[in-house]
Amino acid sequence: MAFTLFPKEVKFFLLFEKQADLIQRGGIMLNKAMQDNQYDESLVNKLFALSKECDDLTLSIIQKNQDTFITPFDREDIQQFANAADDIVDSILNLARSARLLKVRKKRNELSRLGDTIEKSVTRIAEIVRLLKNKKQTTSILKSCHKVKRFKNEGELILDEIMPELLNDNDIGDIFRWKEIMDKSRELLRYCEKYILIIETMLIKLV
Numbered sequence: 001m002a003f004t005l006f007p008k009e010v011k012f013f014l015l016f017e018k019q020a021d022l023i024q025r026g027g028i029m030l031n032k033a034m035q036d037n038q039y040d041e042s043l044v045n046k047l048f049a050l051s052k053e054c055d056d057l058t059l060s061i062i063q064k065n066q067d068t069f070i071t072p073f074d075r076e077d078i079q080q081f082a083n084a085a086d087d088i089v090d091s092i093l094n095l096a097r098s099a100r101l102l103k104v105r106k107k108r109n110e111l112s113r114l115g116d117t118i119e120k121s122v123t124r125i126a127e128i129v130r131l132l133k134n135k136k137q138t139t140s141i142l143k144s145c146h147k148v149k150r151f152k153n154e155g156e157l158i159l160d161e162i163m164p165e166l167l168n169d170n171d172i173g174d175i176f177r178w179k180e181i182m183d184k185s186r187e188l189l190r191y192c193e194k195y196i197l198i199i200e201t202m203l204i205k206l207v
Contacts, residue, residue, distance in 0.1 A: 009072045013133040015061050019085040020129035022054045026092040027122030034115030039099040047093040054089040058082045072133075073202040081202065084195040088122075091191050095184040102177040114158045114185060121151040121192050128199060138203050145196045152193045159185055 026047055033039050061082040065075055073081070128144045131137040159182050166175045 009070065010133070012061070012064065012068075012072050012078070015057055015064070016081070016085075016129050016132060017126075019054060019057050019061075019082065019089075020126040022050050022057070023085060023088050023092075024122045024126040026050050026089050027118050030092050030096055031115035031119040033096060033099070034111050034118075037111075039096055041100070044093070044097050044100055047089075047096050051089050051093045054086050058086045074205055077198060077202045077205070081195070081198045084191065084198055087191045088125075088188065088195060091184070091188040095181070095188055098180050098184050102180055108162065110158050110162050111181075114155055117151050117155045117158065118188065121148055121155075121189070124148050124151070125192065125195065128196075132199070135206065138206075141203060142200060145200050148196045149193055152189045155189045156186065 029043060029046060033043050062079055065071060065078045065082075071078060124144055124147055128141050128148070131141050131144075162178060162182060166178055
């Protein structure tokens, strides 16, 4: 017998996918800024609009979670899932905003590599979320979740390369600016990992 979703379940997955699309779009925009070393007002405004849209989607998911009798996953997990997506989009905005306010001008190869890693991570996240509505894809999804965790570790290693060089330069102002950028970057990577861990939890509970 073919697996089918209840109509109200379908609406949940559509909302999840819209959130994931915002995550991917924000990550791609951030990567381009990192490659070009351009964190202008236009970028921040675009990311702010994505953040606002994600806030609205999060509220919609939470409301639907409260009003729907049959939900596709555990109610508490759905709420955490929606909030975690919101955290990722906000974190992308905060990183771009910090880079603009701190006037990061010196282009670093490490940041370009980090941008690529972030884009790979958010792209994989969007692919995973699009598969959630098909329970037959659980094994494939869990394998992809592992890849996102690897991207997080890859990003952490890239960030670890920056500080020794900064200390050698002995520029206190530059060290302060880059520490802020590094902290925001680590926050983003960890939010992506948290999002994936929630997905794993939701799927394991269905087994």
